[in-house]
Amino acid sequence: MGHSTAINKSDNKVRVLIIDDSALVRQxxxxxxxxxxxxxxxxxAPDPINARExxxxxxxxxxxxxxxxxxxxxxTFLSNLMRLRPMPVVxxxxxxxxxxxxxxxxxxQGAIDYVSKPKEDLSATLGSYSKELITKxxxxxxxxxxxxxxxxxxxEVTEKHNASAVIEKKSGxxxxxxxxxxxIGASTGGTEAIKEVLIRMPADxxxxxxxxxxxxxxxxxxxxxxxxxxxxxxxEAREGEQIIPGHAYIAPGNQHLLVKRNGAQYVCHxxxxxxxxxHRPSVDVLFRSVAQNAxxxxxxxxxxxxxxxxxxxxxxxxxxxSPTVAQDEKTSVxxxxxxxxxxxxxxxxxxxLNNIPAKILNLLRKLD
Numbered sequence: 534m535g536h537s538t539a540i541n542k543s544d545n546k547v548r549v550l551i552i553d554d555s556a557l558v559r560q561x562x563x564x565x566x567x568x569x570x571x572x573x574x575x576x577x578a579p580d581p582i583n584a585r586e587x588x589x590x591x592x593x594x595x596x597x598x599x600x601x602x603x604x605x606x607x608x609t610f611l612s613n614l615m616r617l618r619p620m621p622v623v624x625x626x627x628x629x630x631x632x633x634x635x636x637x638x639x640x641x642q643g644a645i646d647y648v649s650k651p652k653e654d655l656s657a658t659l660g661s662y663s664k665e666l667i668t669k670x671x672x673x674x675x676x677x678x679x680x681x682x683x684x685x686x687x688x689e690v691t692e693k694h695n696a697s698a699v700i701e702k703k704s705g706x707x708x709x710x711x712x713x714x715x716x717i718g719a720s721t722g723g724t725e726a727i728k729e730v731l732i733r734m735p736a737d738x739x740x741x742x743x744x745x746x747x748x749x750x751x752x753x754x755x756x757x758x759x760x761x762x763x764x765x766x767x768x769e770a771r772e773g774e775q776i777i778p779g780h781a782y783i784a785p786g787n788q789h790l791l792v793k794r795n796g797a798q799y800v801c802h803x804x805x806x807x808x809x810x811x812h813r814p815s816v817d818v819l820f821r822s823v824a825q826n827a828x829x830x831x832x833x834x835x836x837x838x839x840x841x842x843x844x845x846x847x848x849x850x851x852x853x854x855s856p857t858v859a860q861d862e863k864t865s866v867x868x869x870x871x872x873x874x875x876x877x878x879x880x881x882x883x884x885x886l887n888n889i890p891a892k893i894l895n896l897l898r899k900l901d
Contacts, residue, residue, distance in 0.1 A: 545571075547571060547573070549596070550577070550591060550593035550595075550597075551563060551566075552597065552598045553598075554579050554580060554599060554601075558625070561651050562651070565663045565666055565667065568667075569671075571671065572667065572671070576593070581604060582604050582605065588614075596621070598624055598639075599650075600632070611639055611643065619678045621678055623644070623666075624647040625648055625649075625650055626650065627650050628749075629750055634754055637724060637754060640725060643678065645672070645676045645678070645866060646721050648669055668839075672839045676722075676867050677865065680722065680863070680864050681866070712797070713739035713897060714739055714740050714832075715738070715741045716744075716819055716820055716823040716832070717741060718743075718745075718820060718833075718838075718846070719744075719745050719746075719838050720838025720839055720840065720842065720869070721746075721837060722865065724745065726837050726866075728762055728763075730836070731762070732762055732763045734763065734765055735894075736765060736779050738778065738897070739897065740778055740779075741781035742776065742782050742801070744815065744818070744819040744843075746842070747786050747814075749785065749786035749787040755783060756783045765780060766781070767783065769782070770803060775799070776792065776798070784814035786814070787805075788804065788805060788813065789803065790814050791804060794826045799827065806818075809842070810840060810841065810842040811842075812840075812842050817846035820846025821849050823850060823855070824850040829855055832857070832897065833847050834857075834858045835858070835874045836860045836870075837864075840873075843874060844870060844876070847859075847879035848877045850879065857880050858892055858896075859883050860886055860889065861886075865886075
């Protein structure tokens with residue numbers, strides 16, 4: 534096998550195996566991916582049982598995996614795969630609430646990214662869908678499938694009502710939280726990275742605002758999952774809502790989240806303004822608003838993600854006196870956004886994911 538693989542790999546194409554129970558979807562994904570000169574679809578499989586043989590035989594670089602399939606569901610297959618033979622996987626899922634739950638579980642188990650299932654009447658959006666699929670498959674091919682092992686904590690979640698005790702013991706003085714704020718931005722790999730940060734933030738931490746690239750159908754489920762796993766109250770941000778300690782506010786899919794001042798308070802402002810860096814919510818939009826309205830009372834954190842959204846906004850936060858933190862390359866699934874932020878000179882501290890929460894708490898004490 535080694536010899537033939539070497540020959541196949543010599544042209545440096547990304548070799549993709551498509552796993553989907555619909556012949557129509559398999560054909561559509563094959564046509565789209567094959568239209569790119571840097572991608573070769575080396576095979577397709579109608580179910581995970583068949584896929585197992587093809588993976589052994591063909592040794593693909595990336596899988597696209599349908600979540601709902603006969604014989605074995607995509608999640609069971611994914612968890613077996615990640616245990617036995619970790620490789621980059623892009624999930625193909627329906628943009629529904631049920632689809633959101635399953636997709637977020639898939640990301641938790643190690644999938645790199647996801648795209649929506651192609652619609653029957655794709656013609657109107659074929660261009661943008663093709664571009665998204667091709668980009669995500671290429672990014673997945675170069676993604677760090679072991680990032681999560683490096684970044685994972687063995688941290689136990691403290692109950693919501695007593696987590697403040699954790700921080701008081703360590704710091705010797707409680708935070709004066711009224712005017713502090715923490716802004717976090719992420720994309721590919723971010724749903725899990727954000728969780729790793731939130732589960733280690735105490736229940737009395739300053740208000741946290743979060744922009745994660747996520748579709749409208751997913752952000753509510755994401756907020757609920759984060760709320761269940763952390764000592765903070767985590768929710769989707771609402772227009773005009775006051776940002777208070779012990780709470781984290783996630784930008785709803787398809788809306789920008791900005792921080793505004795209302796007297797001595799920070800409030801959430803949602804905007805349907807144009808996509809920035811092709812994204813809504815955009816991390817740049819959030820960070821810029823925090824720079825303008827909180828200045829040196831804010832801490833900026835940029836986590837794993839493809840592209841450069843957030844790099845300019847983090848530089849603006851930095852220039853306004855905010856301490857800034859970027860996730861390092863080793864623990865990032867994709868070191869695009871954090872790497873760009875570092876390149877643009879807006880980052881004070883580059884750290885592995887599991888060291889970021891302690892650094893945030895440390896920086897907060899210095900802000901007091």
